[in-house]
Amino acid sequence: QTGSAPNHPSDSEDDEYITNVSIGTPAQVLPLDFDTGSSDLWVFSSETPSSSARGHTIYTPSKSSTSKKVSGASWSITYGDNSSSSGDVYTDTVTIGGFSVTGQAVESATKVSTQFVQDTSNSGLVGLALDSGNTVKPTKQKTWFSNASSHLAQPVFTADLNHQADGSYNFGFIDTTLASGPITYVPISTGNGFWEFTSASYAIGGGSSKKHSTDGIADTGTTLLLLDDTIVDAYYNQVESAQYDDSQEGYTFDCSEDLPSFSFAVGSSTITVPGSLINFAPVDGNTCFGGLQSDDGIGISIFGDVAIKAALVVFDLGNKRLGWAQK
């Protein structure tokens, strides 16, 4: 069995990617952000204060004949951007791309931080990192993919994210026609609960490859490509109009400047992010914000959407490995 669901950018900047998910009986369809950087499936619900839920689609467990309250269970999560949410837990049938998981933990938000209230693009998240990162207490819950994996043709899913265009999340199969190059696999380290891998080198534009070991995660829930300062500084050194903008907390440059590409090693191959994807978004007038920024203070590097957009990424739980193919 397999599943295939389309995704689309939430706005003109590709800030996040949204996929419609069916929850309950009869189906309640919510637009959710698939996040390979966390492990909780949580939604705005009938239990979310109505002032916070305004503009969001909500899940109402009492309207679903297949919902069950998980008594005594609660959850609470804080993300890298300091947004947060918390609440209680139900189980229900969750269908993604035509594949249904029964008894899926659906975490209902009784509290959401301001960022979530304001971001009406999503009505919650589908966490697709490893089960160990789930925040439900007293009993950790499994992710949708973990529950699905034993019934899927293969215990894999792929992320195909595109700039200002539809993409897909495929479960149980790999559609290699989505890629232009071969898939190179690298092992993941599972200790932190992420899809974490090491990249041994990088290159800027057509330059020579520089040895630099990057310990990073493949994270569909992070907008940008966040790497060590030395790499980021070296990159913007090649961008004539670039400067570090304290107010924007990142490098900006003249929107009309032609940006070099950025390549990173995946095993013996490399993935090249075209300069056009690194010209992320205008901030004002003729100044643009870079899609490659510093991972300072996060403690790990993040191959977020700007990097994933250049590739087909295979999340292979069965073999505990990550696959990258140039698109």
Ligand SMILES: CSC[C@H](NC(=O)[C@H](Cc1ccccc1)NC(=O)N1CCOCC1)C(=O)N[C@@H](CC1CCCCC1)[C@@H](O)C(=O)OC(C)C
């Ligand atoms: C340093 S990690 C920062 C990362 N957040 C982001 O990347 C947010 C995502 C977002 C987009 C639109 C609206 C609201 C939020 N974008 C962001 O900070 N941006 C600022 C720079 O310009 C681009 C947009 C993050 O916290 N990712 C979360 C999932 C994310 C999904 C959207 C809602 C908020 C939570 C998750 O992947 C995570 O925490 O990863 C950990 C491992 C760092």
